[in-house]
Amino acid sequence: MRVPTRFLSLTAAAAASALLTGCFATTETAEDGDGQRIRVAMMLPPRSGLSPLSDDAFKLSRWSTAETLVKLDEEGDAQPALATEWKQSGKSWTFTIRDGVTFHDGTDLTPEAVVRSLTTAATASPKPRILDGVELTAKADGDARVTVTTATVDPLVPQRLSSPQLSILAAKAYQGKTVNPVGAGTGPFELTKVNGTASATLDRYDDYWGGKAKAPGIDAKFVPDGTARAAALRSGEADIVEAIPVSQAAVLDQDLITEVPMPRTNTLYLNTAKGPFKDASLRSAARAAIDAKALVDGVYEGRADVAEGLLGPALPWASALRSPVKRAGAGKPDGETITIGTYTDRGEMPEVAATLQQQLQKAGFKVKLDVREYANIESDALAGKFDAFVLSRATVLDSGDPAAYLYSDFAGDGTFNLSQFSDKKADAALKKASEAAVGDTRRKAIIAAEAAVLAQDAAVPLLHERVIQGDAAGVVGAAHDPRERELVTIDTHVK
Numbered sequence: 337m338r339v340p341t342r343f344l345s346l347t348a349a350a351a352a353s354a355l356l357t358g359c360f361a362t363t364e365t366a367e368d369g370d371g372q373r374i375r376v377a378m379m380l381p382p383r384s385g386l387s388p389l390s391d392d393a394f395k396l397s398r399w400s401t402a403e404t405l406v407k408l409d410e411e412g413d414a415q416p417a418l419a420t421e422w423k424q425s426g427k428s429w430t431f432t433i434r435d436g437v438t439f440h441d442g443t444d445l446t447p448e449a450v451v452r453s454l455t456t457a458a459t460a461s462p463k464p465r466i467l468d469g470v471e472l473t474a475k476a477d478g479d480a481r482v483t484v485t486t487a488t489v490d491p492l493v494p495q496r497l498s499s500p501q502l503s504i505l506a507a508k509a510y511q512g513k514t515v516n517p518v519g520a521g522t523g524p525f526e527l528t529k530v531n532g533t534a535s536a537t538l539d540r541y542d543d544y545w546g547g548k549a550k551a552p553g554i555d556a557k558f559v560p561d562g563t564a565r566a567a568a569l570r571s572g573e574a575d576i577v578e579a580i581p582v583s584q585a586a587v588l589d590q591d592l593i594t595e596v597p598m599p600r601t602n603t604l605y606l607n608t609a610k611g612p613f614k615d616a617s618l619r620s621a622a623r624a625a626i627d628a629k630a631l632v633d634g635v636y637e638g639r640a641d642v643a644e645g646l647l648g649p650a651l652p653w654a655s656a657l658r659s660p661v662k663r664a665g666a667g668k669p670d671g672e673t674i675t676i677g678t679y680t681d682r683g684e685m686p687e688v689a690a691t692l693q694q695q696l697q698k699a700g701f702k703v704k705l706d707v708r709e710y711a712n713i714e715s716d717a718l719a720g721k722f723d724a725f726v727l728s729r730a731t732v733l734d735s736g737d738p739a740a741y742l743y744s745d746f747a748g749d750g751t752f753n754l755s756q757f758s759d760k761k762a763d764a765a766l767k768k769a770s771e772a773a774v775g776d777t778r779r780k781a782i783i784a785a786e787a788a789v790l791a792q793d794a795a796v797p798l799l800h801e802r803v804i805q806g807d808a809a810g811v812v813g814a815a816h817d818p819r820e821r822e823l824v825t826i827d828t829h830v831k
Contacts, residue, residue, distance in 0.1 A: 371550060371551050371552060371829045371830060371831075372551070372552070372575075372810075372829075372830040373551065373552055373553045373554065373555055373830075374551050374553070374554045374555070374575050374576060374811075374824055374828060374829070374830055375554075375555050375557070375573070375574045375575045375576070376399075376554060376555070376556045376557070376574065376575065376576045376577075376578070376823065376824065377557055377559045377564075377565045377568045377569070377574040377576070377577040377578060378395065378556050378557065378558050378559065378578050379558075379559070379560065379562075379565065379578045379579040379681060379682070380558070380560065380681055380710065381533035381534075381558035381560060381711065382395065382530070382532075382533055382558070383710075383711055383714070384514070385514055385516070385530070386516075386517055386518075386527070386530055386536070387514055387515045387516075387517070388402055388457075388500065388501055388502075388503040388505065388515055388517060389456070389457055389460050389464055389501060389515055390464075390501070391501075393464075393499070393500035393501040393503060394500050394820055394821065395536075395556075396500060396503060396517055396521065396527070397500035397503070397821045397822070398817075398820070398821065398822060398823035398824065399523075399525055399527070399536075399538055399554055399556065399823070399824055400523040400524050400525050400549075400822075400824055400825055400826060401440075401517070401521040401523045401525045401526060401527045401538055402500065402503035402504075402505060402517055402520075402521040402522070402523060403417055403418055403503060403504065403521065403522045403523050404417055404418065404497055404498050404499065404500065404502055404503055404504065405417060405418045405419040405431055405433075405450065405482075405497045405498075405502075405504065406419060406422075406494045406495070406497045406498040407498055408495065408498050408736045408819070408821075412495070412732070412736035412737065414494035414495055414498060416434075417434075417498075418433065418434050418437060418445065418450075418504055418522065419431040419432060419433060419434065419482075419497075420432050420433075420434050422494060424493075426489060427485050427486050427487070427488065427489050427490070428483050428484065428485045429483070429484045429485075429493045429494065430477060430481050430482070430483045430484075431450075431481065431482050431483075431484065431497075432480055432481050433445060433446070433447055433450060433480050433481065433482060434545065435480065436545055437522055437545045438522070438543055438545070439505070439506035439520060439521065439522055440506070440519045440520060440521055440522070440526040440527075440541055441506050441508055441519050441520060442543075443506050443507065443508075445504065445522060446476075447476035447477065447478070447479070447480065447481060447482045448476050449504060449505075449506065449507065450474065450476075450482045450504050451474045451475060451476050451482060452507065452510060453502070453503065453504045453505055453510075454472070454474040454482075454484065454497075454502060454504075455473070455474055456510055456515065457501065457502050458471075458472045458473065458474070462751045463751065464499065464501035464502065464734075465501070465734060465740065465744040465750075465751050465752055466496050466499040466501055466502065466734040466735055466740055467496070468740065468743050468744045468747065468749070468750055468751055469743055469747065469749065469767070469770060470486060470487075470490065470496070471486060471487035472484060472485070472486050472496075473485050484497070488771065489771075490771070491771075491772070491773050491774050491778075492735055492737055492739070492740075492770075492774070495735040495736050495737055496734070496735050496740075498735065498736065499734040499735060500821060501734065503517075503521070504522065505517055505520040505521060506519075506520040506521075508520050518530060522544075522545070523541070523544065524540065524541055524544040524546060524547075524548075524549035524825075524826040525538040525539065525540060525541060525549060525553065525554055525824070526538060526539050526540070526541040533558055533711075534557070534558060535555070535556060535557045535558065536554075536556045536558075537553070537554070537555055537556075538553055538554040538555075538556070539552070539553040540552050540553055544826070546826060547826060548826075549826045549827075550813070550826065550827055550828065550829035551824070551828060551829040551830065554824055557574070560680070560681045560709060562579070562580065562581035562583075562584060562682070562683030563581070563584060563683070565577050565578065565579070565580060565581075565584075565806075566580050566581065566584035566585075566587075566588060566806070569588060569592060569806035569808065570587075570588060570589075572808065574806075574808070575807070575808045575810070575811050575830050576805070576806065576807055576808070576811060576814050576823065576824065576828075577805065577806035577807075578805065578823070579682065579803055579804070579805070580593060580804040580805065580806050581682070581683030581684060581804075582635070582636050582637050582639050582640075582683070582684055582804065583637075583683060583684070584683070585637075585639065585804050586637070588806065591809070592806050592807060592808065592809065593804050593805065593806050593807075594804070594805050594806075594807065594816050595639065595802045595803075595804050596802060596803050596804075596805060596816045596817075596818055597649065597650050597800075597802050597818065598650060598730070598800070598801050598802060598803045598818050598820075599647075599648065599650035599651060599730060599731045599732045599738075599800075599818055599819070600648075600650075600728055600729065600730045600731065600800065600801045600803065601643060601646055601647070601648055601728075601729055601731055601797050601798075601799070601800050601801070602631075602640070602643075602684075602688060602726070602727075602728050602729075602797075602798045602799045602800070602801055603643075603646065603726070603727055603728075603729055603795050603796065603797050603798060604622075604626070604676075604692065604724055604725070604726050604795065604796040604798060605724060605725045605726075605727060605745075605754040605755045605794070605795045606619050606622060606723070606724050606755055606793060606794060606795060606796065607720055607722060607723050607724065607725075607754075607755060607756055608755050608756055608757045608758075608792065608794050609720055609756035609757075609758075610720065610756070611674070611723045612669075612672040612673075612674055612701075612723060613674070613723055613724065615667060616664040616792065616793065617664050617665060617666060617667030618667050618669060618672065619664070619792070619793035619794075620663055620664045620665060620666040620667065620793055621666040621667050621668070621669055621699060621700075622669075622696060622699070622701070622724070622793070622796065623663075623666075623793050623796045624666045624699070625695050625696050625698065625699030625701075626692065626695055626696075626796055626798065627695055628642045628643060628798045628799055629642050630691065630695070631688055631691055631692075631798055631799055632799050634691065635684050635687045635688055635691060636684060636799065636801075639802050639804070640799045640800060640801050640802060641799060641800045641802075642799055643797035643798055643799050643800055644658065644797075645658060645783075645786055645790065645797055646731065646738075646742070646786050646789065646790070646795065646797050647731055647738055647782075647783075647786060648731070648800030649800060650731075650732075650800070650818055651731075651732070651738065653779050654779075654782075654783060654786075657779060657780055657783040658783055658786075658787070659787070661787050661790045661791050662791060663790070663791055663792075663793060664792075664793070668700065669696075669699055669700035669701040670700060671700060671701070671702055672700075672701055672702065673701070673702040673703075673704065674696070674701055674702070674703055674704070674723035674724060675703075675704045675705070675706055675722050675723050675724070676689050676692060676693065676703060676704070676705055676706070676722065676723065676724045676725065676726060677705075677706045677707070677708075677713055677716065677717055677721075677722035677724070677725045677726070678705070678706075678707055678713075678725065678726040678727070679707065679708060679709060679710040679713050680707060680708065680709055680710075681709060681710045682728050684728075685707075685726055685728065686705075686707050688726055688798070689705050689707060689726050690705065692726065693705055706722065717754050718752070718753075718754065720754075720756040725754050726798075727754065728801060729741070729745070730819075730820060732819060736819065737774075737778075737782075738782055739766075739769045739770045739772075739778070739781075739782055739785070740770075742766055742769065742782065742785050742786065742789070743766045743767075743769075743770055745795075746762060746766060746785075746789045746794060746795070747762075747763055747766045747767075748763050755794040755795055757789070757792070757794040759788070759792055759794075761788055762785070762788040762789055762792065762794075765781070765784050765785040765787075765788040766785045766788070768781050768784070768785070769781040769782045769784070769785040803820075808830070810830045810831040811828070811829075811830055811831075812827075812828065812829050812830070812831055813825060813827040813828040813829060814828050815828070
């Protein structure tokens with residue numbers, strides 16, 4: 337095990353501090369004396385102009401500016417949000433819309449507004465991944481209800497509607513070619529300004545249906561460099577910092593960081609459609625060559641768990657349901673050249689890729705690395721331009737249920753299929769898991785689908801991460817959310 341000696345040098349600290357210079361406006365006390373604006377250092381910049389139809393939706397959710405019909409509790413069960421109750425009748429679910437809610441532009445939340453948002457998402461190309469394989473329509477049902485209907489009976493409709501990608505926005509958000517959330521949400525904070533991929537500003541919305549937020553506003557800065565984010569916490573330039581790299585955690589005041597077990601798996605996706613890994617025996621050889629414990633001990637300094645499957649300890653039921661998976665025998669690499677892609681936005685990813693390079697070369701592969709910022713590499717990864725891709729992937733990001741993640745990443749028509757994987761047996765298992773009733777039946781079907789994917793070595797799960805969040809000493813009530821949906825809430829404030 338490598339001793340964690342990657343302490344930030346004075347030169348690196350100075351450089352990181354320089355990156356943050358001017359990042360945040362000086363924190364000022366609000367005129368009514370009720371606290372300071374919250375300065376947040378976010379990891380990933382917007383990729384789609386903060387459109388809720390993309391992963392940018394999770395930023396809107398973490399800032400408490402856009403809301404959904406339903407939210408999830410800690411157990412993943414559906415709870416009221418913009419809808420107060422719901423009932424199922426076959427393929428249809430009827431939701432009662434909360435009364436007295438206004439959008440940030442002052443217009444009322446109505447069934448028609450809900451229908452507009454859900455229809456835009458359901459007809460988008462590509463669809464939000466929570467709707468992968470789902471045909472959904474919505475229609476107003478009187479003055480206070482919306483009926484959502486799916487092509488087949490879907491037990492997860494309420495959980496699906498909790499996804500931030502299905503946020504309900506005002507009509508003004510849909511007037512342009514892209515969905516624009518500025519001034520169009522219903523949450524306690526109004527998004528008032530977006531400065532490209534640099535920053536965003538939110539002010540308290542005093543007419544929020546749930547009461548008055550304790551903080552007067554949020555100043556968010558996008559800081560892809562992990563060292564710079566850690567420096568922002570150390571220097572006091574940020575109040576809340578997302579995803580502090582493991583390499584920086586040891587040099588910070590331990591009272592300021594919280595380690596959150598995450599339903600997030602660091603995975604090596606293997607391109608099953610072309611190149612060397614079209615051969616199942618070479619995929620098996622790659623899997624056999626990888627020492628995941630070396631990654632946990634060396635790169636993550638013990639702040640992670642060796643993967644047993646695609647689903648980790650954040651879903652404790654998964655391990656008990658697994659059985660051994662039968663795979664193809666390992667072939668001989670014989671100097672086959674492969675290219676592994678990954679990204680710099682998560683500080684550990686390049687080092688994970690470099691360690692994998694060493695392990696695979698020892699097994700007989702020739703390995704090249706292609707490392708870029710995520711925004712500049714995602715499209716190539718989705719197009720199958722790499723033989724393998726290392727990704728840190730949230731496994732219950734959308735519905736609180738891993739079936740959606742498994743379908744998105746490994747179904748033949750999945751929208752995030754980095755492995756270019758298409759297998760009839762796996763597709764059938766993924767479909768069965770998606771349609772299974774909530775409870776033990778569904779859990780067993782999910783593990784069967786996981787096994788169908790692992791049997792083909794479409795992906796090699798490496799480890800399950802524990803994300804590290806930084807909160808300055810004066811921060812009260814910041815959320816530490818395993819699903820990465822909450823960060824600044826109505827109760828978060830700076831003393």
